[in-house]
Amino acid sequence: DLNTWTREAEAIEGLAERQGVPLVMHPESGLVYAHGGANRQGSPLNETWTYDPATSQWQQLQTNGGPPPARGVHVSVIANNTLYVFGGQTALQPSPQTVRGDTWALDLLTLTWRQIPGAGPSARAASAAVYDQTGDRMVIYGGTAGQQPFRDVWALDLQTETWADVTPADGLLPIRANHTAVRLDRGNLMVVYGGIVDLTDPRSPQIYQDVWVGQLE
Secondary structure (H helix, E strand, C coil): CCCCCCCCCCCECCECCCECCCEEECCCCCCEEEECCECCCCCEECCEEEEECCCCEEEECCCECCCCCCEECCEEEEECCEEEEECCECCCCCCCCCECCCEEEEECCCCEEEEECCCCCCCCECCEEEEECCCCEEEEECCECCCCECCCEEEEECCCCEEEECCCCCCCCCCCECCEEEEECCCCEEEEECCECCCCCCCCCCECCCEEEEECC
């Protein structure tokens, strides 16, 4: 019932205030995972936490390997008992000097981080990502490197752990960053809403209110 909201807690012990942190839910355990983010001053974080909706409890995970360099405004998906993280930024504002283009995987059974090697999308923050269950892929669209927003679409094959540029050839997708996306089971669709052209200027007149739907198959 969305007419009833409950504030679970004003502050969580050990969990610092943060922004720019994606939340992703494990489809089997129901746990919500949060990695990274940035504090009030824009300093990036690299902790990994879980939230259990059944008990309303947060827990910091003690991971092995890595961890990935601290970041915020990145994208994450969960698939095959693994948390995947791509991109993000290391300062309050994205710029060519502060955005990242690395890909990391956290095995949720062993809690071990490893970096996925190989070429992929250019460094960026404020992208949108979904897990394509049919193709077993992480699909990202757009993002920005400061005043350089992107319109490209990339897919990470989670079996081969290789990236492929799957941008539509028609060139119709507009550049955008700071947008949102979800995957719909029905039709295996990626639905994208909103976003902005210049993330460094929140007053930019080019703030989108459109919706785009992409066929993932």
